[in-house]
Amino acid sequence: MIVVLNFGSQFAHLIARRVRDLGVKAEILPFDTPAKHILTFKPAGIIFSGGPASVLEKRSPRPARGVFHLGIPILGICYGEQVMAEMLGGKVSAGLRREFGKEMLVIGRKGELFNGLGKNEVVWFSHGDQVVKIPKGFVRFASTHDCSNAAIADKTLNFYGIQFHPEVTHTKNGTKILSNFLFNICHAKKDWRVADLKKNLIGVFKNHIGSDHVLVGISGGVDSLVAATVLHKAIGSQLHAVFVDTGLLRENEARDAALSLRAQGFQNLRVMPAEAVFLRRLCGVQDPEQKRKIIGHTFIKIFERVAKREFRRYPIKYFAQGTIYPDRIESAEPSRHASKIKSHHNLTLPEKLDFEIIEPLRDLYKDEVRRLGLLMNLPKNLLWRHPFPGPGLAVRIVGEVTRERLKILREADAIYLQELQRANEYDKIWQAFAVLLPLKTVGVMGDARTYEYIVSLRAVDSIDGMSADWHKMPQDLLERISSRIVREVRGVNRVLYDITQKPPATIEYE
Numbered sequence: 001m002i003v004v005l006n007f008g009s010q011f012a013h014l015i016a017r018r019v020r021d022l023g024v025k026a027e028i029l030p031f032d033t034p035a036k037h038i039l040t041f042k043p044a045g046i047i048f049s050g051g052p053a054s055v056l057e058k059r060s061p062r063p064a065r066g067v068f069h070l071g072i073p074i075l076g077i078c079y080g081e082q083v084m085a086e087m088l089g090g091k092v093s094a095g096l097r098r099e100f101g102k103e104m105l106v107i108g109r110k111g112e113l114f115n116g117l118g119k120n121e122v123v124w125f126s127h128g129d130q131v132v133k134i135p136k137g138f139v140r141f142a143s144t145h146d147c148s149n150a151a152i153a154d155k156t157l158n159f160y161g162i163q164f165h166p167e168v169t170h171t172k173n174g175t176k177i178l179s180n181f182l183f184n185i186c187h188a189k190k191d192w193r194v195a196d197l198k199k200n201l202i203g204v205f206k207n208h209i210g211s212d213h214v215l216v217g218i219s220g221g222v223d224s225l226v227a228a229t230v231l232h233k234a235i236g237s238q239l240h241a242v243f244v245d246t247g248l249l250r251e252n253e254a255r256d257a258a259l260s261l262r263a264q265g266f267q268n269l270r271v272m273p274a275e276a277v278f279l280r281r282l283c284g285v286q287d288p289e290q291k292r293k294i295i296g297h298t299f300i301k302i303f304e305r306v307a308k309r310e311f312r313r314y315p316i317k318y319f320a321q322g323t324i325y326p327d328r329i330e331s332a333e334p335s336r337h338a339s340k341i342k343s344h345h346n347l348t349l350p351e352k353l354d355f356e357i358i359e360p361l362r363d364l365y366k367d368e369v370r371r372l373g374l375l376m377n378l379p380k381n382l383l384w385r386h387p388f389p390g391p392g393l394a395v396r397i398v399g400e401v402t403r404e405r406l407k408i409l410r411e412a413d414a415i416y417l418q419e420l421q422r423a424n425e426y427d428k429i430w431q432a433f434a435v436l437l438p439l440k441t442v443g444v445m446g447d448a449r450t451y452e453y454i455v456s457l458r459a460v461d462s463i464d465g466m467s468a469d470w471h472k473m474p475q476d477l478l479e480r481i482s483s484r485i486v487r488e489v490r491g492v493n494r495v496l497y498d499i500t501q502k503p504p505a506t507i508e509y510e
């Protein structure tokens with residue numbers, strides 16, 4: 001496996017994903033993880049991610065010095081190159097011209113890292129500083145017009161530094177560079193395959209759970225569906241699936257998920273209608289964080305009650321969740337270098353729980369979860385659904401959630417998604433949904449004045465939800481969606497299209 005030390009880069013997940021796509025497991029760790037702890041993962045190589053800091057600033061993030069004494073190959077990317085060069089005796093300074101975007105890399109020596117590449121390669125830069133003096137023992141491999149040390153290496157120690165980003169698609173042969181690092185330099189084994197994962201996961205959970213019983217919460221989203229299916233294959237009727245219908249789901253969502261689980265042969269599946277409880281607890285609550293916490297706690301409370309009441313005959317020892325790798329990484333270390341933006345629904349658990357938690361998908365990225373689902377014969381249309389947040393439509397109604405508002409939003413959202421599917425636009429978008437802005441504005445319909453709510457349409461292109469761009473939607477499609485919503489949904493007389501990127505806006509509204 002490969003350890004990615006994260007220096008605060010928005011691309012750390014992208015690096016890990018690229019490594020996994022090449023068939024090698026990657027684990028992201030905080031930049032200052034002690035060398036001893038890194039060794040416990042037995043990595044074949046270490047990658048230093050980029051990051052927004054400058055090594056010229058006091059207290060900029062540094063890896064533990066011991067990392068350089070492990071005898072393990074290191075690839076430093078961008079800030080990662082600079083911090084490595086600086087700590088090993090080189091010098092970094094603010095570049096004359098800041099390089100952002102595509103640049104032409106001129107490769108002087110290919111070595112193992114650039115094996116198979118041309119003499120000139122298009123690469124992607126995003127940093128102001130650069131290495132101006134390389135450490136002793138290092139040689140220069142490549143440069144650009146404004147950056148003479150765009151690639152450096154100490155071939156004896158197997159330390160490599162590149163100023164550009166091989167993980168982004170703008171670097172045309174980036175995957176080849178990463179592959180060279182993994183297989184020519186680290187001699188990593190290609191053993192991270194979703195087909196093997198399926199077998200391993202089922203085996204591991206069969207052993208771990210033994211004859212105990214497990215409760216799993218189905219939320220309607222892809223992750224909990226796949227997690228439940230893995231567990232069902234491992235322990236069959238010892239799995240008790242509960243679908244809490246919070247009343248905060250999209251149209252037909254509870255029904256579709258229940259149907260597909262029944263088709264999988266789930267014996268123990270309960271659908272708990274709980275809309276009334278959720279709406280009562282959310283009554284009068286405006287604050288987004290408060291809403292998220294109430295929903296998370298109510299969810300768990302209902303599970304505990306179900307576990308006690310419905311399964312008295314089977315003592316439930318474990319509670320399974322569909323937490324995936326990015327959820328876990330983001331909740332573990334937002335502390336020092338990022339502020340908390342939102343509480344994640346899956347993770348706002350009360351401290352005292354009656355069961356132990358298991359997370360079958362805790363090491364997987366979304367695309368790996370989907371491929372796993374396909375291998376277990378789950379329907380493609382459910383697996384490739386856009387992500388849906390745990391707190392559901394509650395975070396897509398700004399302010400108080402009421403039954404009337406939910407009904408309006410559900411109808412508008414269904415029209416929106418239906419039109420996207422019809423126009424073959426749905427699969428081009430990473431996530432699309434409608435949002436209700438319960439602000440009334442004046443309109444005119446027929447000859448009468450209307451005074452109704454606003455619906456905002458959000459559609460974003462993204463890789464992992466960490467950053468996102470608004471989707472450039474065909475205008476005729478937008479027009480069709482807008483006129484259908486205003487015509488067909490009672491309570492809405494105005495439709496907006498959201499053209500904000502993340503950052504600065506988040507994808508969801510709360």
Ligand code: XMP
Nearest residue numbers: 343344345387388389390391465506507508
């Ligand atoms: P934001 O709004 O933070 O969303 O830009 C990024 C991605 O995360 C999803 N999201 C959640 N998913 N529980 C989830 O399972 C949550 O509480 C939650 N909040 C946001 C959001 O839909 C988007 O895909």
